[in-house]
Amino acid sequence: MIFGNFFHKMASPPWFYRVSGKMLPWFGGAFALLLLWGLYGGLYLAPADYQQGDSFRIIYVHVPAAWMSLFIYVAMAVCGVISLVWRIKMAEVVLISSAPIGAAFTFLALATGSLWGKPMWGTWWVWDGRLTSELILLFLYLGVIALHGAIEDRQTAARAVAILAIVGVVNVPIIHYSVEWWSTLHQGPTVTKLDKPSIHVDMLIPLLVMALAFKLYYAWGLLIRARSEVLERERNSKWVRDLLGEP
Amino acid sequence: MSLAEFLNMGGYGVYVWSSYGLAAVVLIANIVIPVQRHRLQRARLRRRFRQEQTTP
Numbered sequence A: 001m002i003f004g005n006f007f008h009k010m011a012s013p014p015w016f017y018r019v020s021g022k023m024l025p026w027f028g029g030a031f032a033l034l035l036l037w038g039l040y041g042g043l044y045l046a047p048a049d050y051q052q053g054d055s056f057r058i059i060y061v062h063v064p065a066a067w068m069s070l071f072i073y074v075a076m077a078v079c080g081v082i083s084l085v086w087r088i089k090m091a092e093v094v095l096i097s098s099a100p101i102g103a104a105f106t107f108l109a110l111a112t113g114s115l116w117g118k119p120m121w122g123t124w125w126v127w128d129g130r131l132t133s134e135l136i137l138l139f140l141y142l143g144v145i146a147l148h149g150a151i152e153d154r155q156t157a158a159r160a161v162a163i164l165a166i167v168g169v170v171n172v173p174i175i176h177y178s179v180e181w182w183s184t185l186h187q188g189p190t191v192t193k194l195d196k197p198s199i200h201v202d203m204l205i206p207l208l209v210m211a212l213a214f215k216l217y218y219a220w221g222l223l224i225r226a227r228s229e230v231l232e233r234e235r236n237s238k239w240v241r242d243l244l245g246e247p
Numbered sequence B: 001m002s003l004a005e006f007l008n009m010g011g012y013g014v015y016v017w018s019s020y021g022l023a024a025v026v027l028i029a030n031i032v033i034p035v036q037r038h039r040l041q042r043a044r045l046r047r048r049f050r051q052e053q054t055t056p
Helices: A002-010 A013-045 A054-085 A089-121 A129-150 A154-168 A171-181 A201-233 A238-244 B003-011 B013-054
Strands: none
Touching (some): A013 A054, A013 A201, A054 A129, A054 A171, A054 B003, A054 B013, A089 A129, A089 A154, A089 A201, A129 A154, A129 A171, A238 B013, B003 B013
16 A cells, blocks of 8 residues: 555655655646646647637636636645544645635636636626636635634634635535526636537647646645645654754 | 737737736745745744754
8 A cells, every 4th residue: 555655654744844845846847847838838839719819818827727726625625524534634734735825826717817808708807606606715715814823722723724614615516517507707618518628629738738737836835835834833843853953 | 920919919918918927926926935934934943943952
């Protein structure tokens, strides 16, 4: 059970701190390479859309950011369950370290959506199902961050944000299906249609590359923040003293 | 395609480039700020351990 062993070790703070430090440049480098590929494909190689012209190129930040906003929230809810049920400290660390990154992606999805909506729909904002539920997602992320900051006791704080993350996850399917349930200005799904995605392959490849790049960015940013959180929690332990103290 | 044509984005340049510019600012800030905080945190801990050693 190599994987079981890996996760078991990940739960050990000194091991996590040491190994994650070595992994950081690889995540950053892989992200940069994929980003360059995605930008080149999306901004230069992909043909202009026959209806939306070059404005459709906003899709390469908007859609991957929106996907990440949902992905990270689900990851936080899973961590919430793990930290409540099994009391694994690393799950608390991952949960709270994910929140600012998720909030950033949600903000980007909303802002780039606005910048795309203005030339295409003629308005920056509309209170429809998709946009409103995504805005609620942003408030959920900010709520998790604020709640964690407001509670002094670490254990109470961890439990409170775990519960908020789990309860808030009901919003995720609402966001996903909002374009089918309610009439909206937002276009329907383009990529995740079961039969055949209605997007040209030259347009689709950069989108998938950007989505993968954003996943790596999340892993990269998560490791950076989780290392800080681990160091803070373990500041009185021997391994931190051995690491940073005078020899 | 000329550079001016590329930047113009078929008339949608303002919207396209503000989207990408905003994304760049947010994504860079979300790495630089925690990296900086981690660096300060390590320096603070180093200082603390040094002080504890000199004044036992």
